[in-house]
Amino acid sequence: MSKEQKVTPWEVEGKIDYNRLIKEFGTSALASDTVKKIEKLAGDSHIFLRRGFVFSHRDMDLVLKDYEAGKGFFLYTGRGPSGAMHIGHLAPLLFTKWLQEKFNVNLYIEITDDEKFLQKPQLDYEQIQKQADADILDIAALGFDPDRTFIFKDTEYIKQMYPHAIKIGKKVTFSTVQAVFGFNNQTNIGLMFYPTLQIVPTFFEKKRCLIPAAIDQDNYWRIQRDVAESLGYYKVAAIHNKFLPPLTGMEGKMSASKSETAIYLSDDEKTVRQKVMKYAFSGGQATIEEHRKLGGNPDVDVAYQWLSILFEEDEKKLKTIHDDYKSGKLLTGELKQLLVDKINAFLREHKNKMENAKPLLEKYMYTGKLAKEMWNK
Amino acid sequence: MSKEQKVTPWEVEGKIDYNRLIKEFGTSALASDTVKKIEKLAGDSHIFLRRGFVFSHRDMDLVLKDYEAGKGFFLYTGRGPSGAMHIGHLAPLLFTKWLQEKFNVNLYIEITDDEKFLQKPQLDYEQIQKQADADILDIAALGFDPDRTFIFKDTEYIKQMYPHAIKIGKKVTFSTVQAVFGFNNQTNIGLMFYPTLQIVPTFFEKKRCLIPAAIDQDNYWRIQRDVAESLGYYKVAAIHNKFLPPLTGMEGKMSASKSETAIYLSDDEKTVRQKVMKYAFSGGQATIEEHRKLGGNPDVDVAYQWLSILFEEDEKKLKTIHDDYKSGKLLTGELKQLLVDKINAFLREHKNKMENAKPLLEKYMYTGKLAKEMWNK
Numbered sequence: 001m002s003k004e005q006k007v008t009p010w011e012v013e014g015k016i017d018y019n020r021l022i023k024e025f026g027t028s029a030l031a032s033d034t035v036k037k038i039e040k041l042a043g044d045s046h047i048f049l050r051r052g053f054v055f056s057h058r059d060m061d062l063v064l065k066d067y068e069a070g071k072g073f074f075l076y077t078g079r080g081p082s083g084a085m086h087i088g089h090l091a092p093l094l095f096t097k098w099l100q101e102k103f104n105v106n107l108y109i110e111i112t113d114d115e116k117f118l119q120k121p122q123l124d125y126e127q128i129q130k131q132a133d134a135d136i137l138d139i140a141a142l143g144f145d146p147d148r149t150f151i152f153k154d155t156e157y158i159k160q161m162y163p164h165a166i167k168i169g170k171k172v173t174f175s176t177v178q179a180v181f182g183f184n185n186q187t188n189i190g191l192m193f194y195p196t197l198q199i200v201p202t203f204f205e206k207k208r209c210l211i212p213a214a215i216d217q218d219n220y221w222r223i224q225r226d227v228a229e230s231l232g233y234y235k236v237a238a239i240h241n242k243f244l245p246p247l248t249g250m251e252g253k254m255s256a257s258k259s260e261t262a263i264y265l266s267d268d269e270k271t272v273r274q275k276v277m278k279y280a281f282s283g284g285q286a287t288i289e290e291h292r293k294l295g296g297n298p299d300v301d302v303a304y305q306w307l308s309i310l311f312e313e314d315e316k317k318l319k320t321i322h323d324d325y326k327s328g329k330l331l332t333g334e335l336k337q338l339l340v341d342k343i344n345a346f347l348r349e350h351k352n353k354m355e356n357a358k359p360l361l362e363k364y365m366y367t368g369k370l371a372k373e374m375w376n377k
Numbered sequence: 378m379s380k381e382q383k384v385t386p387w388e389v390e391g392k393i394d395y396n397r398l399i400k401e402f403g404t405s406a407l408a409s410d411t412v413k414k415i416e417k418l419a420g421d422s423h424i425f426l427r428r429g430f431v432f433s434h435r436d437m438d439l440v441l442k443d444y445e446a447g448k449g450f451f452l453y454t455g456r457g458p459s460g461a462m463h464i465g466h467l468a469p470l471l472f473t474k475w476l477q478e479k480f481n482v483n484l485y486i487e488i489t490d491d492e493k494f495l496q497k498p499q500l501d502y503e504q505i506q507k508q509a510d511a512d513i514l515d516i517a518a519l520g521f522d523p524d525r526t527f528i529f530k531d532t533e534y535i536k537q538m539y540p541h542a543i544k545i546g547k548k549v550t551f552s553t554v555q556a557v558f559g560f561n562n563q564t565n566i567g568l569m570f571y572p573t574l575q576i577v578p579t580f581f582e583k584k585r586c587l588i589p590a591a592i593d594q595d596n597y598w599r600i601q602r603d604v605a606e607s608l609g610y611y612k613v614a615a616i617h618n619k620f621l622p623p624l625t626g627m628e629g630k631m632s633a634s635k636s637e638t639a640i641y642l643s644d645d646e647k648t649v650r651q652k653v654m655k656y657a658f659s660g661g662q663a664t665i666e667e668h669r670k671l672g673g674n675p676d677v678d679v680a681y682q683w684l685s686i687l688f689e690e691d692e693k694k695l696k697t698i699h700d701d702y703k704s705g706k707l708l709t710g711e712l713k714q715l716l717v718d719k720i721n722a723f724l725r726e727h728k729n730k731m732e733n734a735k736p737l738l739e740k741y742m743y744t745g746k747l748a749k750e751m752w753n754k
Binding site: 114117118125155156158159162163165166167168169170171172173174175176177178183184185186187188189190191192193195196 | 491494495502532533535536539540542543544545546547548549550551552554555560561562563564565566567568569570572573
């Protein structure tokens, strides 16, 4: 039975109706001519654009206009370090990496150690710090430009952020955060102030800021767009991705606390195989005979969906998989094996990249061109 | 007509019933044997102790016990830079200075630039910063020990404070700050988080912290005492002074926004004379003849009260003034002139001390022994 749809920065439940989210959040559907313009200016295409995984935006047209006019823009995204990173966490970061590479712009990555500490009753400060350091290495492995990327923890960069934060905070009442985030009388006053700190990086440059992130973060950008101009900054732009469906089915999002729903970046090859084979929700039939006869349903099959969203870039190959699965020629076990191989190849490469990224951490956080500029502010 | 008594960190109204405050805030009256013990350990007496201007406390006995046992303690007080400093603002600072001198302990002085920015709709960030710098010089003029005193602005020292602040914030709900400070749905989320930052300095050392401050600040310490031990620190101790009555009468406290109620540290001699002569509420009679016959009432006479609280340290001289005024021998104009002379002498000296303090600012804020230790944290 489907749960009621619920999407906040801290909870995603139910079968997600993305068109309804666009309406409820007041964002715009990503039109095909906007996609074409991104691809034209980028001189390349991205799997998320082609497959509709990036589906909604705010002011993306203005960002492209500014870019064409030579005004430029900058990128901002983030990560809340509350538990081991899984493949779903990587999606917006992978798209961000592509945008930085194609548009050659500055990128700010906020590690919201304060948010996660304040939000998770069971986690103490030291656990969060440890997770933050681990996450930073996973992020650095994606290969951002070390002189154009600044990765920072809120608790470490707070001195430069706090004056902005209180200017934002002065303009936002309890009523507003109550309405936007569902805060109530029992919400702690640290979490209540936190939204200011997620908004601050949108003021890091006097250019338009583009945020690639999952749509559950949009609540923050609504507040930003209410206060930005009165503080002398641009309203933030955003480009939203959907949630990578949990292994266990098309509802909600992967949860770091339910290990069967997700593939962690640290999972070994055997674990990946076991999880996909055991938990990946299948659109296939109950028996081989029936499957051969009736075929599978790729629309609800998580293995197919993951290939479509992340792992099978080749349009022709994907179409063959789709058609073969639908006709019954490709069995569930075979489809899952395709995914297992792709994931394991991806994770092997990720582990290598992590090793290579270690010497670059210093640059991203302190000594790269952009990082140094930010610390001198 | 007397207004209803109202005492919060941001509002003091009506005739203050200090015994009622002790009951309402749950503090303890400062007993004469505690006063005697302070005087014995200090090897000296202070006018505020002798005249009952310091009247209430929390755990002062435990502070003295710790001191006697060689565990020591530390002092913490502060200043909100929202407008020109007047003589009423100096009272807790003067007592703090005496305590530091007599007990030879570390002192932390928090300049709450964030609080005042968040609380005052009409003041912008730059105005607050300018006021903060002016206030720091006024405070430095009191002559604190430059190697045992750390004066810091919240926005400047936030990096060291923020990790503590979120640990406190995680334990305090909106319900609590609503009940304690009267916050409501329209309160901004900056001000809502601010109490954590006023509590943080009580954790600067793993010793008992003693706060000399006006009793309107006690709300913060109630919250501190609720959370301190669970975070591994002592419950804070406090010693409370009354409010120096406004020139205009015995109700409420001096207001920086009503210039006739206060003597500013920057007032010149002529202004002081004019304000006292024109506005100081008099306990005298309407005519000289009646005054000679019926005498004045020192209990409601602000000039007498100021002499008693701050300016006439000599017990015998004060008694003579009291008796002569009550008998009608001393006229209102003569009494006011005594006060004018005392205030002007005090302000002349203060101005000299400000000049001498200028080269010490660096030490209080950055390079003195304690300041350096705090920046290296």
